[in-house]
Amino acid sequence: MSLERVDLVDPTEVYDYIICGGGTSGCVIAGRLAEDLNVKILVLEAGPDNADLENVHMAGGWSKNFDSETDWNIVTEPMENIDNRKIKVSRGRFLGGSSGVNGTLCIRGTKQDYDDWGLDEWTGDKMFEYMKKAETFHEKDWHQADKSVHGTSGPLHTEPHDLAPISERVKESFIDQGLPYHPDMFSTGETSHGCGDVPRTVHQGIRSTAADFITKGYRRDNITIKTEVTVDRLILSRDSGELTATGVATISKAGKKVDYQASKEVIVSAGAYCSPPILMRSGLGPKEDLDKHGIECLIDLPGVGGNLMDHIICFIFYEVSKPQLTNDYLAYHDNALASTYALYQEKKTGLLSTFPFGIFGYARLDQRLQDSELWTSAPRDPGRDAMGLTPSQPNIEFLNTELYGGPMQYSDFPVDHKHAFAMCTLMFNQHSRGTVKLGSADPMQNPVVSHNYFAHPLDMLVMSEACRFANEIVMKGEGTKNVVKGSWPEHLTHHMYTKREDWEPHVREHATTCYHASGTCAMGLPSNPNAVLDSRLRVRGVGNLRVADVSSIPRLNNGHTQMVAYGIGEGAAEMIKEDARNGVLKLTAEVGKMAMG
Template identity: 75%
Template sequence: MAPTSVETEEVYDYIICGGGTSGCVLAGRLAEDPNATILVLEAGPDSADLENVHMAGGWTKNFDAETDWNITTAPMKSLGDRSVKVSRGRLLGGSSGVNGTLCVRGTKQDYDDWEMEEWTGEKMFGYMAKAETFHPKPWFKEDPNVHGTSGPLHTEPHDLAPISELVKESMIDAGLPYIPDMFSTGEVPQGCGDVVRTVHQGIRSTAADFIIKGCRRDNTTIKTEMTVDRVLLEREDGELVARGVRVVEKRGRVVEFRARKEVVLSAGAYCSPAILMRSGIGPKDELGKQAIECQVDLPGVGKNLMDHVLCFIFYEVSKPHLTNDYLVYHDNAIASTYQLYQEKKSGILSTFPFGIFGYARLDERLADAPLWRDAPRGPGRDPMGLTPSQPNIEFWNTELYGGPKQFTDFPIDHKHAFALCTLMFNQHSRGSVALKSKDPLENPVVDHNYLDNPLDMLVLTEACRFANEIVVKGKGTRDVVKGSWPEHLAHHTHATREEWEPYVREHATTCYHASGTCAMGTPENKNAVLDTRLRVKGVRNLRVVDMSVVPKVNNGHTQMVAYGIGEGAAEIIKADAKAGKV
């Protein structure tokens, strides 16, 4: 992209490039210093008037629209050359405004495995709690020691649909005991429980709440529909220093903003590495292909891409009103359901249609698999690199037919269906993000390389077999499951791993937990992009603060991790400023 003219505008202390989850948290916390000035640049629109953001049940309407980055992966050989849509929120609040509202924190060991003093499990759980104000319900037995009470993020438990109560009974029957708040405490690798949601009184709470509503401050400037092209670098005394950013407005005008203290990239695992590469920071050979002069040769930029691979297994239910399909798909039910939400902020559209959740270890189930048995493992670790305190997989059920937008076999003919979802942790396969061109308005090339490692395929295949057994054999669900939806392998109770593998390869999809492409690391780690305080190697006054910084993705969902990274980054940046290390 070659702009004909560039206009220079205001100067701020901190420029945060990306108004997503971590970026909004960071902006809100830095703004607590009344003497600091903060600029938040967001590529998407303001979210204040976007009904399908605040109404959690409208989540799919945010995709394939201006509120979605609309990124699709390159064809992946490991999935039979399939491409997968990897939607991300492109709006103020980022993916916190379009995700599943789930607060699954993982285990403390997940963060201890990073081996960084600034990011221990104890500190990360503290950061996640700091972001939260938890609202209890009479039926839910929460652990008060792990929940926050004063953060801008409002959370509460989810009331289960009847099908979820039955799935819970089947999970317990399969050896996953019920422990209500296990996904907040992170202390149990095998069990089932309720997951707290980022919804309160029928309205989704997002990261934008850190800089709007009651947290809006005069020292914070928010500019939406502004796409960051690159960081403005200057050389001072032989050292590269970040002095601002170049931005493209929606109408095409190119603007530069200047930073007195720091530039912070918070554009996510796909876009933060792209901004670095357009700025001349990244793998030298790849930058050369785009005719970009290399300022800092950092081979790890755009590498180490991780996600949690997910499979939906659908079942038809023989009894009415166990699932919530009748409230959405049957006849004209959606009209009254929508009216209920508009009038009372209640009903199925006021929440996200996921039910009960479970964690499981697979040691015993995989003991007879030669690949598992003979795989190398570290001391006290399984072949996936996990300790006995960390789960291999996660299960949860949908409370009606639904999921990613490719699932379109809606039960409009008065049928009822749900899915049991299977998520794999700590995958070995790694993907990449690369530039397609220098144009900041063109999405990067994303290759997740899902299930490329044979151990990943083995674990996810066995996990799907386990999920199917829970539903088909479990005492809560076995008498109400009529068959699979639509027809596939799910109704077979004795299928081998080899028989399940083609299904897994065909149906594996993203859980929207992209991470790791600007990973932190110690000085001896040549592939690390950042130091342990989130500073870009070789450049002063430039940091990255989002899920791209994690060296290894947690064994849970990433929403609360993104909040925790924002909270932790704010403390680090404040401490460095106080110590004169800016």
């Protein structure tokens, strides 16, 4: 369905910069650009403001934001290698975006992850500095932080997480099973095999989100924020033969269609699922796909919507024999949740003041997979394993929950005074890639998403071995082996499995997304025909247009994507300011001609 423009442009609605998407990266960019009080910035967000969304600011209420208007409610296509299941890939649809519904985890990965992008503007050293810039870290006496890697003046407030008793026991089992403790390893990025504490985007019981960059103490008069406004498409014009972005066409929740003009740049920051559709509806994308929806292809960019990456995660549940090791008694037993909520309301403390993940670990799997012909015979580059990783990069991540819970389909809560937790395995650098495509030219319709999980056999090999290792940690580790009573619920865990192939059915049935979708408008060198952006986030062949969010990253980091989104936002803002100072408002004719062939 096409939407004809029926409303005139208000002459006051002209801005220097228009940012399409008030999520993590978009808010960071807006906040940093607004430091120059002479520029005028517009932030367009499809969802509502988050100021009055209690379950955003109360981290323990995260799941209440899903399956409603504050969720994009995107569901994947059936995927063959996970028993044709569809996966709900929830994303935050409000000011602050997924920074207001995620697990609050600050896991940066390693510097090598970003060096692997092969782009001088985005080295590991630079990305770690960008992530540091966004942060104000708050110490706790018990935590041994490396102060050199933490920021002290950013709008994003972080602090370590106080572990529940079950997490202390899992930590003991990690160490016992060969994963030594490095307290701040997930901030320094210097350990690929060990366990440590993870800072969270929570301070004094309140979740810190990207919206804080443009609200609260950082609200500036030169920022205009329009919520419940969906970006239909970019307004493009030709200047001396070169395509240039001059504004955006939008539709409000009430159905009003308004165009906004940008005198300097348009920045698309709608995320891995929603940035590609904005480009495609504007005639920028794979010509074959655009033709199907009657959209004129202005520039054939085959990489738009491709290269979709994610981290697959699998939950393995266990019932424990001793009470109050887990936090189930604070949430599910009797009328516990009411008193837990009252505690949060009064003091901003307790279970609801934080996210119920405990201790984390990284692991290399070289030795564990040395008996696999698939692993040993797989092609590899010098100094890298079969998954393309160096010894300084982990193959997998482990984490435990501090009570029963996880993806929405896990609903067998232990209301009968049982106690349970999950050991979770998360796989890095998967070989499989998915796609984001238009289902319709209608901007109010969600895109068609397929992650194509486990399409490559090495992905299943690594994930099944990771689950086997995780199970060994729980069942053999000194901290947990004597408190595990059995699986919880019984159909979710077969904890006596010893063979790698025995874990494959479990993985196929219970693997799910970790909400780290990325890569669908990837940066790349001029020699890469599938690169959508250059190394400064500029769309190939289009002046005054950038994409700046996790869709821009060419390869998913071996960590979580929250801090990457903040880093991309900080880096993008610096580049935009630099280009403005240098008078670089358009791509060179050479770059434009290269992109258009």
